[in-house]
Amino acid sequence: MPVTLPEELLPGQVIARLHGVTLADGTSAGIRVIDGRIADPGGTLTVVPGIGTEPEIDVDATGWMLLPPAADLHAHIDKAYTWSMFGEPEGSLEDAVACWQQHGASLREEQIAANARRQLGAALRAGVTAMRTHVNYHEGADPLRGIRAVLEARDDYRGLVDVQVVAMHGQLIDDALIRDAIGLGVDLIGAAPHLSETPRAEIHRAAAFAESAGIGIDLHTDENLDPDSLDLIDLAHRTADWPAHMTRSAGHCVSLAVQPPARLAAALDAAAEAGVSIITNPLTNLYLQGWQHPVAMPRAIPPLNAILDAGVVLAAGGDNVQDPFNPLGNGDMVDVAAALVLAGHLSPRRAWQVVAAGRGLLGLPPATGAVGDVADGILVRATSVAEALAERAPDRIVVRDGRVVATRSFHSVSVPLQERSEMRV
Ligand SMILES: [Zn+2]
Missing domain, CATH: 2.30.40.10 (Urease, subunit C, domain 1)
Structure with missing residues (x-):
């Protein structure tokens, strides 16, 4: 031959x-x-x-x-490529959320699907064959159009990129819409408790929906630099008695970066014991956090080696791709792995293990x-x-x-x- x-x-x-x-x-x-x-x-x-x-x-x-192939365990393909369309905004997480709320209603279902397909294509060429994407209930009429668009794009990439879809509700989204999203076939329930006025209630609401549907949860968790933000512990306690096959993931966990050592150890022990996995998203967190710190800006990345040493499963995400949350995101997990080394102090080999680990969280074979x-x-x-x-x-x-x-x-x-x-x- x-x-x-x-x-x-x-x-x-x-x-x-x-x-x-x-x-x-x-x-x-x-x-x-x-x-x-x-x-x-x-x-x-x-x-x-x-x-x-x-x-x-x-x-x-x-x-x-x-x-090993890359797994992007925290994406937002329904928001991709909207940065210039929404006026080239700059700023913090709160600024990006406000920008999204101002402009999101203008996005049509076909446009969301086209953007999602574009990101899936870029991901495949970069070596990403497994992805978990969060999808908002979109602003304006027909809030489920983003979920339908992403499910349609996922079908086009079947057999190329394995995609899990997380329906991510805010505090103002009512229960009926969440039930409708579950009916459309989403894989997981998502939310961002730290952005709500009652974080614990939001964790319990997401967990209850997951239990009734027999699926898991992946929550945006403690995406801030406030040491009093430790939703991770509430999430761990709420899901500790779930069977192993029910996913419970915590995305971001930025506030772990500013915990005193004893509190950090307690939070990681609780996560490890409850089987809560952590998904780190270094590029978006480096961009969105720290705007209030003109000097000695914190890196806003959780202590990655400590998470691994505590026995918590750690995966990584590219997070935002050229949207108000990160104008320079490209979904390339090689860039993410480099950030895990340069800003997160993992060794290069360990960084790629983290990037590849997401496969397991999607239930894919080694x-x-x-x-x-x-x-x-x-x-x-x-x-x-x-x-x-x-x-x-x-x-x-x-x-x-x-x-x-x-x-x-x-x-x-x-x-x-x-x-x-x-x-x-
Ligand atoms: Zn996110």
Whole structure:
């Protein structure tokens, strides 16, 4: 069988073997793919059934890594690409919420669906094959149009990006609308208790709806720098007796960044004991928090190593994409992982583990490159996770079930060897 270079791969092609690829743990491996799964390299090669009619490809992946695929566990694809449309606003979380309330009614269902599809496409090309997105009850008439639009966009990306939808209510949304959203088929109940006048009541309302529908919750939690904001503990107590399969996630948890050590430890113990996972969203939090601190601005990122050391499952999200909450968001989890290192002080390898961990929270099977795992991942031209994150992995090949589903690469005019060495001097 002729050998192909990774940069020659095209979407739709099925990979049979990866020679000389480096895994995230730094080991080098020859990988064989059978029936969409990583197989024993010594086994007999069989035809991949049901995946496509394209010929299988043998790839020389020397100098490339296979990273576990990224999971974006906190997105808002119903808000994406609205920043310039809404007047290029700047400011804090409260300013962004006010901007959304002022302009949100102007968004039509088709526009929301188009923006959501655009973000899903960008996510796939970046290597995101699993996503959990929050969706608002939209301003103006027909508040459920955002949820319908996102469910429609999700259908278009079925088999490419696995999407969970969280219907996120505010204090003023009435119970009947929440029941209607559940009827549309949302996966989880969401809310933002810290923005309400009665946070504890909001946690209990969200939990009660989840229980009646037999689904879970993912709440925006303590998204502020107030040490007295510890909704995480109330969330943990309220859901501690839920069965393991019922999701309870806390997004943001910014106020953990300003807790005294003993209070931090108590909050993390409660979360670990109750099985509450934490989703950190460093880019949006760096942007939205700290506007009231002209000097000594806090980083607004919860203590990530302490969360992991406490045994709490930690995942990460890209959060906002070019909307009033983050004008520069792009949903690329490589950028998010870099922020987890630079601002959150995780090691590069641990940062990518956090970015990949969201798969498990969506109930998806492991994809680590080990024998028996699904053959999903991102091929990047790098020799270590640190190098991939430092250079933001410009060349990427996204693989699902052994099949190439997206590629991107950078090209330039070739520079003669002699000139190259002079340029280095
Ligand atoms: Zn959010």
